[in-house]
Amino acid sequence: MQIVFKTSLKRAARRTATILSMALLTTILGQITPAFAAGDVFQPINSVFTTLLNFMTGTFATTAATIACAAVGYLALTSRIPWSWCFSIIVGIAFIFGGSQLVSSMSSGLSN
Numbered sequence: 410m411q412i413v414f415k416t417s418l419k420r421a422a423r424r425t426a427t428i429l430s431m432a433l434l435t436t437i438l439g440q441i442t443p444a445f446a447a448g449d450v451f452q453p454i455n456s457v458f459t460t461l462l463n464f465m466t467g468t469f470a471t472t473a474a475t476i477a478c479a480a481v482g483y484l485a486l487t488s489r490i491p492w493s494w495c496f497s498i499i500v501g502i503a504f505i506f507g508g509s510q511l512v513s514s515m516s517s518g519l520s521n
Contacts (some may be wrong), residue, residue, distance in 0.1 A: 466509075
């Protein structure tokens, strides 16, 4: 009987601790103001993605895509690569360089 009583006390203590922690969390989250969304909080992330976009569509990417097209063309000419691979590589290059236009056209279509 004594073991059952200790176990129920432990459960009650855990339940009370859980309720208190939830109340504290609710109080803390209620004090947060939406001022974090204003300003230049996301500016470092924006600059990282801008740099990445410039790298992916810049001179290096253009050179790599040209070499990839030439290699795929040579392998297709000598029948050493399946045509489905050729198609997927060319479509991938089109998505890389036309991605910004694709996203802007999709977002303008969704906003109307």
